[in-house]
Amino acid sequence: MAWYPGAKKMELQPESDSQPAIVPTQLILHSVAAPWTKERIFEYWRDGTNLESHFGQSYDGSIAQYIGTQTRADACYLANRRSDGTGAVSIETASDLNHTDPWTDAQVEGLIRLGVWMHQQHGIPLRICRSWTDPGYGYHRLWPEWAQGGTECPGDARVAQFKNVIFPAIVARATGQPQPPVEDDMPTPRDLWAYKGTDVPYDAYAYLLDSNRRIIALSTQVAALSATVGTLADKLGEDVDTAEVVAAVKAAIAAAVVKVDVTVDDLTPGA
Template identity: 45%
Template sequence: MKLVSRAAWGARGYRLPSGATLYSSSRRRGVKLHYLGTAYSDRSHDRCDDYVRQLQAQHMDGNGWSDIGYSFLVCTHGYVYEGRGLRRRNSANGNTTLNEQDYAVCLLVGSSGLTRPTDAQLHGARNAIDYCRSEGPAGTWLGGHRDGYATSCPGDPIYVWAKKGAPRPGATSTPAPAPSEEDDMEAFDVWAYKGKDEATDAYAYLRGTNRKVDALLTQVAGLSAAVQSLASQLGDDVDTEQVVAAVQQAIRDAVIQVDVDITGTQTA
């Protein structure tokens, strides 16, 4: 992880001002992701330190906070800036309870201008999340500022990424195991079948298929009962050919047609 310490980016009171409160609980639930919520333009990396200092000044002088509000910040070049860090409670999640509950990691993108994180930035954010989990007492929960608080932060691109588990760019997901015969129907997602209209047709198709299968099973049950009835009548003096003929007739009566066209047309 390309970690930029408070001293390295020139934080005001880089050892953290005394007003930044220590976390009172022993563990965090997880990590909440944030964006700036204002316009943001990308810049060369040598200007990122200036922006983080500007943000700190806004939080301290404008908001009256004891320090920059986030636990960590990630620039578009993938560098992770130490904000309040792992030990001091952030002030970005909405209220004291929410601040105590989760770390706050801000990706330097805005609600306008640059709105989508770069691949390097996503790698950096993933590093920050892992750092909060391995070095701080963060659990595995991951979400956005909007979880539990009325806000659009961290924006849709970052929020969708968080809800996918914050995968690294270019990572390939592990394919799901093939469904067994018992759960084939449950595993078939009709809403992923080309589109909503086609999915509706597919759903009707499956329902029709189920009805045909149910009817066939009923017929087979009738056949079984007929065979059992005939078997109970067998005796030493029964004509075998007569029994065979009776069974064949029972099949025709109970099943009618076993070869069923799934589209609804029955074939002889």
């Protein structure tokens, strides 16, 4: 049986010795639907169920291996071991309870490295599985034969990461090609409002930016108006206190600006 040198060996018994051999032809990625460490995943396989995966991964990206990759593990339903002796290698990864969070950067890196090793160690072809028996790489919900009763695992966010980041990087590293750039994932205005859980309409963010631009423009107008008031006061005669007039005008304008600032601040997320 083969053991991945990048993983902590936590051999699961009796399964590691008692379950039949396989010829590994697939690597299938899972989410465990719990924010567990690799050690906690091991404990669950040992004490809580008669199922198991070959690997487990914590949020920090670290990986443990419970069963050698040439021994059957029971996380992939019909792909665990097929009639021809081939089977899938599985890794369960820490996640939220509903398969909704993305893999962390550390998890992504760990999965890429494991994927490269699987290609180098077992000759897993560098393609996404084209059927449930086709050698290659995949994620749990890709084929119904991999999940009894169906599953959302590993969730939409992680499926997108697999397709756009993880699998392309496995191919790039395994073939010595430049790694594809990762797209900018800065949140959009819509994402920001959604994150705050507010029902403020999408246009509110654009309105906020426009309000700030108006404040800047108003400040420029204040300076110009102050200069104009000073000039007018000079022309009214020596009995007029120019500084006092200018100060009074500035104070009135500043009070208006403060009111605008308060209104804009009230609209900002989290205010």
